[in-house]
Amino acid sequence: MSPLEPLSQAINKGNRNDAKRLTEEAIGPSLAPRQILDALVSGMDEVGRRFQAGEVFVPEMLMSSRAMKEAMGLLEPLLVKAGVKPEFTAVIGTVQGDLHDIGKNLVAMMWKGANFSVIDLGTNVSPQKFISAARQHGAKIVGLSALVTTTMPAMRQPVEAIREAKLQGLKIVIGGAPITQSFADEIGADGFAPDAASAVEVARKLVAAG
């Protein structure tokens, strides 16, 4: 067993106290920060897999995200010092007119757990704000969330505005309870994430496709 396997398991099981203790123990001269990060991300990837397999649910994913956050609080300064950067930057928000945020928050946590840098714009976000944030932070992904059918049509505007802004290499992922693949196709989004766990995979694939 890898010496970092218990740490991955602590993340996988959502055990915040163990994740903190094991991260503290792992930080030292023998293990590179990148190795510790990989173990944490591996734990989160396993949670995502178990969610999609129906073994765990949203509450368990949240607990794992908390454990991840606790561990990253200790590790982040070392990663910065070692020049280890997040995979890429993602901007996320709930579209204009929609004030729901639980789904969006969950995706943001899963993306952070997967070592994306996440700029969370909150709720009721205008198209211009999405564009400005994506431009400012060099984002590769913009995530748009809507929870109610009445605000779904509002997703068209940021998608159209982002396309018109011609931001190089930027991909648009949409999600939320009423959202479907066919709606994503209809409005010209690059990807659709049916749940927070798949949002990680969808984002990675889109960025890899270039």
Add this chain to the structure above:
Amino acid sequence: MPLGTDLLLHESPDADAIKTDVKRLAAVVIKSARRYRTPLAMPLMDLTREKAALLHLLGIEEGENEFHFTEPPDTAALERFDGSLGGETTPAVHASTESICLVATQRDLLPMGLCIGPFSLMTKLLSDPITPVFLAGSGATADEEPEVKLMEIALELSTRLALGIIQRQIDAGAKMMVIAEPAANKVFFSPAQIAAGSDVFEKIAMAPNRRIRALLKGAGVDLFFHCCGELVDPMVRAFASLDPAILSLGSSRVLWNDAALVPKSTVLFGNLPSKQFYSDSLVSVDDVRHRSRELIERMREARHPFILGTECDVLSVPDCRPTILAKVDAMLERDDVAK
């Protein structure tokens, strides 16, 4: 019948003004019942009213959409809440209450009240309600975890507010009460935790609703319990244990299977996928006809009392109104054929 009061509300250009106008709101509810040929005078399912009312009682001026508790209200705020619970309320709660008096003058209609369920209201008061629920389900107590303490306080405030609003609506003449608990579902409660034996669903989702049920029973008012979220069977059984007159469920459920979980004294309501009515590519008019026919036939075979309805409030979506209305008409047309 669809849960379609919002559709009629938006026939007027000033829908927001109607929400705080007793007479006009009552007129919309009455018109909705007549339009959909039902004796159930279904109120507007506006689940934002109660959070605004709760914050008003606590003297919190911050916009209700943005506000979340980060710590329990202080003693002064709680005293203000206790002292004001039976007093003046917000215009929206006032209108939704007083409109029941006017609906009750219509002899062919059953006047109904509507309130968000305590658990769903609590979820609006915290930025992350899921974690403390899971922690509580794992055995963490309020003394051990500040998040659990905050959640329990928020839940108690929500329950007391809901009881207060419901009592007002009973006093106004409501003979049936809609309790909408959309958040009592498997996003907020882990089915794995429940299957492992945790009583978290009973303690946090059901116990407050049992207090409401006791109030309704004492007043001779029937319960219409609504949850359109994704559920597991134990959740449906728990809802049925409230002995509702009507149990309304979302489109993720197979109602003729749920008939085995629910006593025949409870009418099942639903569950056409109205959240997708805005799109013909997702649900066509023919799909609605087919699903309506199937629901009626399968529920007949299950020999369970049933009302064909929508899974939730049919919201008026900008630019999609004709598409939605065509499907509502289709389900009403099936209802006629079934008779």
